[in-house]
Amino acid sequence: MSGKDFPNATDETLVRAARRGDMGAFEELVARHRDKIFARAVSMMRNEDDAIDLSQEAWVKGWQRLKQFQFESSFATWMTRIVINLCLDQLRRQKRVRVESIEMLDEESGGVEKQMPVVTVNPTERLERNELRARIDLALAQLTDAHRTVLVLHEFERMEYKEISKAMDCSIGTVMSRLFYARRKMAALLVELKKEKL
Numbered sequence: 344m345s346g347k348d349f350p351n352a353t354d355e356t357l358v359r360a361a362r363r364g365d366m367g368a369f370e371e372l373v374a375r376h377r378d379k380i381f382a383r384a385v386s387m388m389r390n391e392d393d394a395i396d397l398s399q400e401a402w403v404k405g406w407q408r409l410k411q412f413q414f415e416s417s418f419a420t421w422m423t424r425i426v427i428n429l430c431l432d433q434l435r436r437q438k439r440v441r442v443e444s445i446e447m448l449d450e451e452s453g454g455v456e457k458q459m460p461v462v463t464v465n466p467t468e469r470l471e472r473n474e475l476r477a478r479i480d481l482a483l484a485q486l487t488d489a490h491r492t493v494l495v496l497h498e499f500e501r502m503e504y505k506e507i508s509k510a511m512d513c514s515i516g517t518v519m520s521r522l523f524y525a526r527r528k529m530a531a532l533l534v535e536l537k538k539e540k541l
Contacts, residue, residue: 354418362409376419380426386495387430389484401426434488482532490525497522
């Protein structure tokens with residue numbers, strides 16, 4: 344396959360060419376998916392420098408492990424999982440994963456969350472898409488690393504509780520508790536940000 348064919352080739356065709364050592368085919372894959380991979384790293388790390396380093400490292404690992412790709416998922420999903428795991432490793436290394444005291448109270452009894460008011464929010468009402476995106480980013484930035492990560496993995500990556508529990512090295516109960524708290528916190532933050540805007 345020549346370089347001229349790359350833009351019209353499927354990801355699968357490009358992966359097979361790259362596995363035969365065709366760096367041009369891999370570069371086309373990078374060009375197609377680098378924005379998504381970088382965006383996922385930013386959403387988890389909240390730091391562009393870290394996100395740049397980790398997304399670059401993900402592409403290096405992707406190239407090195409290409410023969411392990413089984414075509415069971417899309418190439419983009421496979422690469423997203425690689426960058427997620429790198430982000431989780433980095434967060435662990437930095438010992439930045441903090442559990443808020445309210446969650447620790449909650450872990451045993453579930454009592455505190457029951458007393459929290461249910462916040463329903465319709466964030467798209469009277470909002471432009473880019474304004475909403477900015478608000479969601481602001482709200483995500485105010486969550487702890489542990490809460491933000493579980494929210495990103497479940498809501499954006501559609502990962503199951505069991506997968507998240509394995510990736511984050513915690514129990515399924517902890518995943519559920521963090522997700523519940525993160526959703527409540529996000530809803531409350533979006534309401535606050537909406538009021539500030541008015």
